[in-house]
Amino acid sequence: MSVSLFDLTGKRALITGATHGLGMSMATGLAKAGAQIIINDISQEKLDNAIAEYKSNGIDALGYQFDVTDENAAIDAVSKIEREVGPIDILVNNAGIIKRIPVLEMEVADWEQVIKIDLTGPFIMSKTVGKYMVKRRAGKIINICSMMSEVGRATVSAYAAAKGGLKMLTKNLATEWAQFNIQVNGIGPGYFATTQTAPIRVDGHPFNDFIISRTPAARWGEPEDLQGAAIFLAAKASDFVSGHILYVDGGILATLGKASNE
Numbered sequence: 001m002s003v004s005l006f007d008l009t010g011k012r013a014l015i016t017g018a019t020h021g022l023g024m025s026m027a028t029g030l031a032k033a034g035a036q037i038i039i040n041d042i043s044q045e046k047l048d049n050a051i052a053e054y055k056s057n058g059i060d061a062l063g064y065q066f067d068v069t070d071e072n073a074a075i076d077a078v079s080k081i082e083r084e085v086g087p088i089d090i091l092v093n094n095a096g097i098i099k100r101i102p103v104l105e106m107e108v109a110d111w112e113q114v115i116k117i118d119l120t121g122p123f124i125m126s127k128t129v130g131k132y133m134v135k136r137r138a139g140k141i142i143n144i145c146s147m148m149s150e151v152g153r154a155t156v157s158a159y160a161a162a163k164g165g166l167k168m169l170t171k172n173l174a175t176e177w178a179q180f181n182i183q184v185n186g187i188g189p190g191y192f193a194t195t196q197t198a199p200i201r202v203d204g205h206p207f208n209d210f211i212i213s214r215t216p217a218a219r220w221g222e223p224e225d226l227q228g229a230a231i232f233l234a235a236k237a238s239d240f241v242s243g244h245i246l247y248v249d250g251g252i253l254a255t256l257g258k259a260s261n262e
């Protein structure tokens, strides 16, 4: 019987930082495609609340609390998942933070925290889960990059550097692990309506008006807009796709923008 190109039945997916926002949406999409969902968060309380929310939506998610920047904790948690749940087929490195501070005002500690969570975290998780995928000669890794993997904007230097590095880590892992039938890709969301962007999305905020005018789709992304890309990059359909960053951005990266009278 031919396997559907987008059917994830029998697959296990670990999504970091998936107690809400884009991570929860992508996890929900993967579950809809048949995957067993395993979520992570740094907060046990948020994990507990999220498990209940997934349950209310008909999804039996499993939760593992650890900090993705703590290699020992990640090793212990992944080993536990592999023993208790089964082989991790799909890893989504979604956990991330942002700090909006001009360079001249940014403390090195702020810079280092963003780099640690947004870039070193995915490195640690990829290395930790990749060890098992290499042995099995099969796996899918999806790194959640950003428009800031391609373009800059004032006040997000650490974030852009981390997400630009995550794009190149994606390409390097794709290169190193192709021989083990592991596909490593990225998703680059545009501007999405989550708690992370809430401060710059309020009605009347100049940045809100800017994004609406700068995005050809003329709207902020909704978390559900990412589900198709996540399913594609987690499924058989993308077995010959690797090192690719799939931008889901309403067309913003495709355009110079338009004059106000166009």
Ligand code: NAP
Binding pocket: 016, 017, 018, 019, 020, 021, 022, 023, 040, 041, 042, 043, 046, 066, 067, 068, 069, 093, 094, 095, 096, 097, 098, 117, 121, 144, 145, 146, 147, 188, 189, 190, 191, 192, 193, 194, 195, 196, 197
């Ligand atoms: P969010 O609402 O801030 O969620 C981020 C998640 O990561 C939270 O669950 C957070 O947990 C978790 N997290 C943070 N540090 C962690 C750590 N050290 N270990 C484990 N989990 C950790 O962000 P979002 O808007 O959903 O974005 C999710 C991802 O997409 C991020 O990588 C972000 O950079 C990226 N992205 C977002 C947008 C956008 O417009 N929203 C666009 C492009 C890319 P706690 O809540 O417990 O701290």
Ligand code: GCO
Binding pocket: 098, 100, 145, 146, 147, 148, 153, 156, 159, 188, 189, 190, 191, 192, 196, 197, 200
């Ligand atoms: C910002 C936003 C962006 C988005 C996203 C865009 O302050 O510019 O938070 O960084 O989160 O990364 O792709």
